[in-house]
Amino acid sequence: MPHRSKSRSAILAFSAFMAPAVAIGGMAAPAVAADYPSKPVTLVIPYRAGGSMETMGRVFTKALGKELGTRVVLKTRPGAGGAVGALEVSKQKPDGYTLLFAASVSLLWHPMTRDIGFGLDSFTYIAKVTDSQMALIARQDAPFNTLKELIAHAKKKRLNYADQGPMPRAFVNFIGSKEGVSWTSIPTKGGGEMVPFLLGGKVDFAWSGGIHNRFPKKMKVLLSFNSGRLIASPDIPSMQELYGVSMPSPVVIVGPKGMDPALVAKIEAAIKTAAADKAFEDLVTKKLKFPAAFVGHKALTAQIQQVIAGMKRVVAATKK
Amino acid sequence: MIEQLIAGFGNALTVTNLLFIAAGITLGIVIGVIPGLGSVTALAVLIPITFYMSPLAAIAFLVGVNKGGTSGGAIPAILLNSPGTPEAAATALDGHPMAKRGEAQRALKFALFSSVTGDTISDVLLIVLVVPFAAIALQFGPLEYTAVLLFAFALLSGISGDSPIKGLIAIAVGVFLSTVGLDPVDGSQRMVFNEVELFDGFPLFSLAVGSLAMASVLGQLFELWRAKGEKRLSVEEYSRIETRLPAREFFGHWKTIGRSALIGSGVGMLPGLGVTLAAFLSYGAARRASKEPQSFGRGNPQGIIATEAANSAVVGANLVPAIALGIPGNIAAALLIGAFIIHGIVPGPFMLTNHGELIYALFASMLMANGVHLVIGRIGIPLWARIAQTPRAIILPPVLVMCIVGVYLPNQSIFGVGVMLAFACLGLAFQRLGFPIVCMVIGFLLGGMLENSLRQSLRLHQSDLTAFLGSPIALVFLALTLFVLLRALRRA
Amino acid sequence: MTDRTSEPHSGADPAPESPAPTADTSAGPGPRQELAAGAVLAGLSLFALFWLIPNHTGEATSDHEVAPGFFPQVAAGALLVLSLLLVGHRLIRFRKLRSIRPATGGFAVLTEIAILAAGTLVVAWALGAAGYLVVAPAMMAAGLLAGGERRWWAIGLVIAGMTAATWFGADLLFGVQLP
DSSP: OHHHHHHHHHHHHHHHHHHHHHHHHOTTHHHHHHTOOSSOEEEEEOSOTTSHHHHHHHHHHHHHHHHHTSOEEEEEOOOGGGHHHHHHHHTSOSSSSEEEEEETHHHHHHHHHSOOSOOTTSEEEEEEEEEOOOEEEEETTOSOOSHHHHHHHHHHSOOEEEESSHHHHHHHHHHHHHHTOOOEEEEOSSHHHHHHHHHTTSSSEEEESSGGGGOTTTEEEEEEOSSSOOSSOTTSOBHHHHHSOOOOOEEEEEEESSOOHHHHHHHHHHHHHHHTOHHHHIIIIIISOOOOOOBOHHHHHHHHHHHHHHHHHHHHHHOO | OHHHHHHHHHHHOOHHHHHHHHHHHHHHHHHHHSTTOOHHHHHHHHGGGGGGSOHHHHHHHHHHHHHHHHHHTHHHHHHHSOOSSHHHHHHHHHHHHHIIIIIHHHHHHHHHHHHHHHHHHHHHHHHHHHHHHHHHHHTOOHHHHHHHHHHHHHHHHHTSOSOHHHHHHHHHHHHHHHTOEEOTTTOOEESOTTOGGGTTOSOHHHHHIIIIIIHHHHHHHHHHHHHTTTSOOOOGGGTTSOOOOOHHHHHTTHHHHHHHHHHHHHHHHSTTTHHHHHHHHHHHHHHHHSSOGGGTTSSOHHHHHHHHHHHHHHHHHTHHIIIIISOOSSHHHHHHHHHHHHTTOOOSTTHHHHSHHHHHHHHHHHHHHHHHHHHHHHHHHHHHHHHHHSOHHHHHHHHHHHHHHHHHHHHOOHHHHHHHHHHHHHHHHHHHHTOOHHHHHHHHHHHHHHHHHHHHHHHHTTTOGGGGGGOHHHHHHHHHHHHHHHHHHHHO | OHHHHTOTTTTSOOOSSTTOSSOSSTTOOOHHHHHHHHHHHHHHHHHIIIIIHHHHSOOOOSSSOOOTTHHHHHHHHHHHHHHHHHHHHHHHTHHHHHHHSOOSSTTHHHHHHHHHHHHHHHHHHHHHHTOHHHHHHHHHHHHHHHTTOOOHHHHHHHHHHHHHHHHHHHHHHHOOOOO
8 A cells, every 4th residue: 555655646746747848748638638537636726615716616616527527626725815726736737637716816916926936827727717806895985986086085185995915905006006196005814804894994995805795785886806897886997997907807717737728628618517507607696796707718818818918017017 | 583583493493403403513523623623624524515405404504513613622632632723722721630630521521511601601692792793893993903912912921820931932932933924914925935835824723733732642652652661651540530510510610601701702703813812811811810820720620611611602702793794703604604605695784684584593503502512512521531541552643643634634735734743843842841832822823913903003093003092992902901911010 | 442441550650740641730841951942042033033034024115014024023032032031040040940840851852852853854754755644654653652552453453443544534524635
């Protein structure tokens, strides 16, 4: 028994090391795609259990397993806002047996701002299943109803807002720099800390990753950070419309870079059907109030490139 | 409300539901016994099983898991002095000395009874006060949290045992360790050396299991080794000396029970403070209120009562922010919220109006679960006590392996296991040199929270510390802090 | 079960304190070890204050803000002061303390920690290289032998049972493959 597991991990280590070489070669790839999947697929979710992403991933795992006709093993690998899991997947063999279910934010922000061990091009974007609903929000009784009024207000008095990390802060400050106002960011750890601070009046407005959908009567949306408008507030403009940049909202399934196109097509098709699975769609659209927005490999890759270009502008503008 | 609750009992009191609660509690206790695994992991693991249940059965089951998982941690803490969570470390402080002098069963009973009582009190408070509680929780901003945490530090310095200076050193080490990781404000690296796994700092579970449970087990193994098997160190011959715990004796400690349950409920209703803080605040308060504080840490049952009543009281109260505001009070509550969502219930201010029937059935299930918990826990005690009768040489090595498994399971990180092993070394060194390792763990936990709140406050108020004067809640806690510190100084 | 509990010698020691298996109160360290510990801690905090923190933390980004290094500095500073206090106190009262609490076991602590550190490195390396199914039995065997257990059947039973239980338990209940 010891010998077997020893040799197995040796192979794993070897294959992780050899991944780029295999990708360039790609000779045996069609055969790989034909009999895929011949063993269980691991779907890594780089977030702590219990959040809406993890909930979504859990239900999706079931649907995908049904579709692929194999066991899909869910592996949670939280840390560093998703970067730990992403790094791990980026080092695997691009054979389709290790996939990552993540918000694209986790794959883009870290490599743009620091040396983290994986780059912007480390992944094959296979498909998008939904969009996070990122918004600028305020309390329902706040003295401003639109972004314009908020900016006018901020010129009279210095306002505080709750961010949930460096990237939202950069985007909110980007708006500030475009409009010639400055505001103070209060770092909060996730929506669970932001909501009481906002409702309790400790901050004036806030960035929200989607939790505001649970409080339609207590919070109002001022701006969508997505490239399009939010499904719950179709009258509110998006950041792309106003400033030509947007935050990466797609919730994506990716593999390590260098996956064989036939394999990508096969997994993409399975994801497409799985994303339309009743239990998954019910959870996403009815319970989490996210849109059902499947986008395939080609369109998604182009969309991500566009988002990256916008993010680079924001990073450049807010860097001091 | 009473009618709604009665209707709730009508819905919840079915055989299936009771079975699910019982199964949940049993599984929760069994998982909670493994060092490093508590209610959080138990919930995360068992939520997928509930996909196929009706919403009420699912939630009743998970409530049972949460209760069982929280109280299960006391068992290894008392029997083997190998607490898997920081809050169980507070139980071990007095529980293990009791077990050593032959009162293992009594200690377990104290733990179970206080757990159930604390939980019941907190559940009743939850049901009666869910709406006003939520309003109070909203008053807590960065300033108020800072004040509460300062108060917690002041109380903590009081429980550090015989040598205050060593306790303070341990706290300082813990606080220093808590600063490793990405900076909470600007995300720059702090002593991270570009190691991605360290971005979030040292994983709490690795640190706690390594320095508390594993170090203690290793220490005991070294003792055995040094004794060379000639003098077998075992507690078996003492474990049956005194097993009885009459209800009258237990409820004789009603003051401690009540105080601890209130502390636990108060901490539980504030998002983010958590079980550990409740346990130690309550332990500190009990020690402070006692006429003979020296007896704490030497097997005073009040130590067990204070800890267990408080940490179980958090479980019920934690649902206050979840139900009233839709925000989780801690990770366990976040998992429960996730489960609610899967079953079509959106937590938040409208949960009571939209799903009133289900919520009251949930309340009823929680109260029923306390009864079931008592029965199942009571059946388990003689079984667990058998562990204390097995020779240590047999029982300890498997615990070592369980520590590894327990730390590996939730995040599947070998790095996490490595950190645990490193802290096992540090923990043993601390233990041998007489530094209270528990203080280090709590310092680690509270240090991060205090830094976060303080730096939020500084930014929010432009470094103007007079802002504290504008917050009555913060002022009350600052005054309490001052009071505790002055009293400690006067005694010293 | 019952035959194990009646080991020879196990019931012969009536004083629960003397062989206390934990070091919480009874087997306290002598002042000499405390002095050494204080000195080491003071050294470490100096190292943190003057090398680690300045070189490995960022700078403050705005006004109304303490630098990221501030909290580590406060903690390390407190540690320095406290450990120097410990050293000073134990030096002043060295003789008196030594008469009440003679050192138990000298510097056996160091041996223990050294063994443990070596073991830690081996285990951490082996978990990645050889996997759980090698490490767990080896660890348990070492632990059982160190604990004085010499019955081969008992050792085998515990090792096989625990390894199998954790391995399959993790897979079935948690869906996790141990490394």
